[in-house]
Amino acid sequence: MIFKKDAQETQRFLEDTSALRDGFTKGVYIPETYEEVIDLMHECAKSKSTITLSGNGTGTTGGRIPYGDYVLSSQAFNKxxxxxxxxxxxxxxxxxxxxxxxxxxxxxxxxxxxxxxxxxxxxxxxxxxxxxxxxxxxxxxxxxxxxxxxxxxxxxxxxxxxxxxxxxxxxxxxxxxxxxxxxxxxxxxxxxxxxxxxxxxxxxxxxxxxxxxxxxxxxxxxxxxxxxxxxxxxxxxKPKQFFGVLVYFPTPEDVIAFVDEARRRSVSETTPTALCARALEYFDKNSLNFLRQRYPNIPENAAGAVFLEQETTPETEDQLLSDWFELMEHHHAMTDDSWAALTPNEQQDLREFRHTLPVLVNEWLNTQETRKISTDMAVPIPRFHELMNLYNTECQAHDFPYILFGHIGDGHLHLNILPQSMEEFNEAKKLYDEFVKKSLDMGGTLSAEHGVGKLKAHYLAEMYGEEGINEMLRIKKTLDPDLMLNRGNLIPKAYLEKIH
Ligand SMILES: Cc1cc2nc3c(=O)[nH]c(=O)nc-3n(C[C@H](O)[C@H](O)[C@H](O)COP(=O)(O)OP(=O)(O)OC[C@H]3O[C@@H](n4cnc5c(N)ncnc54)[C@H](O)[C@@H]3O)c2cc1C
The missing domain is CATH 3.30.465.10 (Uridine Diphospho-n-acetylenolpyruvylglucosamine Reductase; domain 3)
Structure with missing residues (x-):
């Protein structure tokens, strides 16, 4: 089993894509067989050491960041x-x-x-x-x-x-x-x-x-x-083929009306010729402003955009394209400026466009002294407009730079507030707490996809109450009696310390 303890070699295991930068470890184990993993668990149990499990570090919540003892890397199990x-x-x-x-x-x-x-x-x-x-x-x-x-x-x-x-x-x-x-x-x-x-x-x-x-x-x-x-x-x-479309809208109301209808039709109609998006993603005006640095052709008057994908066959492609464009035009889309991707190369370019937004935001943040405040909450679809309005009105009232984007089909948007000073950061943090509370009051979830990790563990009790956390802890204590694995993830540290 490979063991690395030089600071230069272990540094990358102290990071993910969250802004947590204060992790530390005695070393990183890179086992190459399952027996080595078992031996490592026994050794750590004997020495009462903790282990933090590591993937490839793209997580956003500090989940793989160790606070002491050892890291167990998955990287050699790559077959x-x-x-x-x-x-x-x-x-x-x-x-x-x-x-x-x-x-x-x-x-x-x-x-x-x-x-x-x-x-x-x-x-x-x-x-x-x-x-x-x-x-x-x-x-x-x-x-x-x-x-x-x-x-x-x-x-x-x-x-x-x-x-x-x-x-x-x-x-x-x-x-x-x-x-x-x-x-x-x-x-x-x-x-x-x-x-x-x-x-x-x-x-x-x-x-x-x-x-x-x-x-x-x-x-x-x-x-x-x-x-x-x-x-x-x-x-x-694998579906025979699919197309992607990026379409701009002149007003926020048009985007929302289009998405509502696209979502309703996609989940209710199931015949092969019916509109059925496999992805419905949103970019607000501020996101488009950000992307314009890399994509100067984004129209200045666009108030928002939707990216969608539809699976097709050679027989259904023309009809489905025409139906989607009809629906877009019904909701006043700027179809002349839209971008339809029919070939694998065009689809790859469109995929790149989507991926570029979080990458550009992260690059920009690296030049700032503050961190972004990023939401991952979602609420049931009937309350979705309420949450979206809340994000916009509150961020505008506080005059925060922000972008709102993501998985609108699932009623799940990421709000990124981009503070430019520590004062603004602290103010935005308070607003984030308020958003968590309001989302939970609407029957929502603290995290729809990125997980809780270390960054959001302290909010989990707001969602499930103390008893809910204790129920999770009892399960953990049964399966991981020394509370060795991924301490600080999900279950707030204070609860772990009480039981340990
Ligand atoms: C630009 C960008 C876009 C993203 N978009 C999405 C998105 O659309 N949807 C989404 O869900 N996520 C998204 N993510 C988050 C991220 O990609 C996922 O959470 C991913 O699962 C993390 O994988 P990783 O290998 O990098 O894990 P890491 O960051 O290394 O670890 C993540 C967590 O998994 C645990 N872990 C790792 N390996 C194991 C294992 N073998 N057994 C048990 N626990 C383990 C770690 O301890 C840690 O808690 C995005 C991230 C970025 C940077």
Whole structure:
């Protein structure tokens, strides 16, 4: 097993894409076999050391940043073990945790298969996307990572190696799991009793529902219960073709009316010739102003834009394009300036356009003394306009520079406030707290996709109450008795210290 402890070599493991910069570690272990991972767990248990699990560092919430002891890197587990293709056109990929999402997508697509989860950042490791139940633009049609995970191999901090298959272990009528370990010991623990918000996306705290499958407890648990080593992932037939469109609108009201109708039609009509977006993404005027540095052709009078993708066949493409343009024109879209991407090269350019926004924002932030304040909340669709209006009116009232963009189909926008002084940062932070409270009051979630990590752990009690956090903690204590893994993620430190 490789061990790195020189500051130069460990530095990158102290960072992700959050602005947390005060992590520290005694060293980074890079195991190359599953046995080495098990040995490491035993060693750390013996020496009462903590372990922080690391993917590729694209997380936004400080999840992989260590505060002491050791880091366990996934990077050597980088093999796609097999891709199976079945006679009905579907498939199954067996992958190790350190495989890049980009590599999995390219390999499956070459086989005529599609792995639908598609976070905007593709340089992330599959194990981390499972630990974070990652989602992305295509989640609008296909759901988050959870829906595609059929099996995981997990190592607990006790060194127990588990193979958890979907459909095998469920919470019983008393909401209890019984989990037999390879050592012969049986663990008993209850699923959390809180309820999950009725948002289209949710990624805050352990998953729960009556009769739930054990695999769903591990998916989205942000590395607090075990190290995911390997997974079987469901693949669907790759759609024959698709097109993407970026369309500008002259007023904010037109954008919203268009999205409302596009969302309603996409989720309700299911025939192959009906409009059915697989992605519906939003850019507000301020986002377009930001992007104009790289894309000077963005029209000056655009008040907002929508990016959408529609799957087609050679037979349906013309009709679907014409139907979408009709709908856009009905909502006064600036169709002459819009950008339709029909070929793979054009689609790649459009994808690049979308990815450029967070990248430009991060580049700009690197030149500033302050951090951005970034929201990941979502509310149920009927309350979505209320939250969007709140973001706009409050940011304008405070005169904050900000951008609002993201997964509007799922009622999930990212608000980035970009403070230019510490004073503005502190003011924006207070407003963020207010937004969290209001989103939760509307029946929303603290995080729709990026997770809680270390940055947002202290808000989780607002969502589930003290008892909710204690329920999560009891599960963690059963599966990770020394509270060794990913301390500080999800469960606020104060709770861990009380029980330890
Ligand atoms: C520009 C940009 C756009 C993004 N867009 C999206 C988006 O659209 N949707 C979305 O969901 N996310 C998005 N993200 C966030 C990020 O890409 C995801 O959270 C991703 O899953 C992180 O993967 P990683 O390998 O970089 O993990 P890391 O940042 O290294 O780790 C993330 C977390 O996973 C844990 N972890 C890592 N590996 C394992 C393992 N094998 N077992 C258990 N726990 C593990 C870590 O401890 C940590 O808590 C975006 C990020 C960026 C920078």
């Amino acid at each position: 796609i073990l097999s891709i199976q293709k079945f006679s009905d056109g579907t498939g199954l990929a067996t992958v190790q945790c350190g495989v890049l999402l980009k590599d999995l997508q390219e390999t499956t697509e070459a086989e005529g298969l599609l792995y639908p989860p598609d976070p905007t950042e593709r340089l992330c490791f599959i194990g981390a996307t499972i630990a974070n139940n990652s989602s992305g633009a295509r989640t609008f049609k296909y759901g988050p990572t959870r829906d595609y995970v059929e099996r995981i191999t997990v190592v607990l901090s006790t060194g127990d190696l588990l193979d958890i298959k979907r459909g095998e272990i469920f919470a019983d009528e008393h909401d209890e799991f019984q989990l037999k370990l390879p050592s012969g010991k049986t663990l008993h623990f209850k699923r959390p009793n809180y309820s999950i918000p009725q948002t289209r996306k949710h990624m805050a705290g352990y998953y729960t529902k009556p009769g739930m499958d054990l695999i769903d407890l591990f998916i989205g648990s942000e590395g607090t219960l075990g190290f995911i080593l390997e997974a079987d992932l469901k693949l669907i037939p």
